[in-house]
Amino acid sequence: MGDILVGACSWTDRQLVASGWYPRGRRDAEGRLRHYASRLPVVEVDAGYYALPSRRNSELWVERTPDGFRFDVKAFSLLTGHPTRAESLPADLRGNGRGWLGRGQASDALLDEVWGRFAEAVEPLRGAGRLGAVLFQFPPWFAPGSWAEAALDACVRRAEGWPLAVEFRHPGWWEAEQAETTHALLTALGTSAVGTDMAQGLPASLPPVVPVTRPALAVVRFHGRNPAWGRGTKEERFRHDYDVSELAARAPRLRRAAGLADELHVLFNNCCADAAVRAAETMRGLLTAPCR
Secondary structure (H helix, E strand, C coil), X not given: CCEEEEEECCCCCHHHHHCCCCCCCCCCHHHHHHHHHHHCCEEEEHHHHCCCXXXXXXXXXXXXXXXXXEEEEECCHHHHCCCEEHHHCCXXXXXXXXXXXXXXXCCHHHHHHHHHHHHHHHHHHHHCCCEEEEEEEECCCCCCCHHHHHHHHHHHHHCCCCCEEEEECCHHHHCHHHHHHHHHHHHHHCCEEEEEECCCCCCCCCCCXXXXXXXXXXXXXXXXXXXXXXXCCHHHHHCCCCCHHHHHHHHHHHHHXXXXXXXXXXXXXXXXXXXXXXXXXXXXXXXXCCCC
């Protein structure tokens, strides 16, 4: 069985910082990360989606974490076709831009520059063995089809040498009649499929599959089971406290996935106060306990 690393999708979320999970004396930037890394072995850099990460931060993250710790970095929104605020770009790339860059509005030259800067920013993590994956989360309108397959292929070619993980938000990718094709596609591209846990029975619900498409790494993200998924504020969409029975029910499937991969990352995105880190610590205990 491969290594199972369990963590949360942020260590800097404002609600987590305000929850009291970080002890006194460990609430500055360095103290928070050192404390988090003493409790959990992997974290997702969710902030990479909202703004390009910086190389200096990556260097500091390497200094503040032990060998074997992993960062899964979420790709910048522009790289996955999401609407992106012009103000979130580095100042020298904004030009006179204001408001939003929608689908297809970014020039090839801008995309080339953003790709290059993102790669430069995460290189210290990769060089130090701390980069678990770069997470490409595609938007709900990214539906199965030839156009999407071509976009995925282009993404993989641009990111050659990176450990890529792909999460789809369009449920069609993992519906019964498409799942085998999706699995084969991601395997051929050498990318890790991202399994999910979320509320079921909604139009945007993804099935609770745990596909392993790349032997080096499997990834599962727990989004909570709030029926407000797809609407409302971030806190409303992701507010959920996993109880032990919910987590225990998923453990056998996670263990099977770990049997097919060198490393399994299980990440909790139910970002409400300290719910994610508490769920991560509970799940870690369940997955490391001897099977009966």
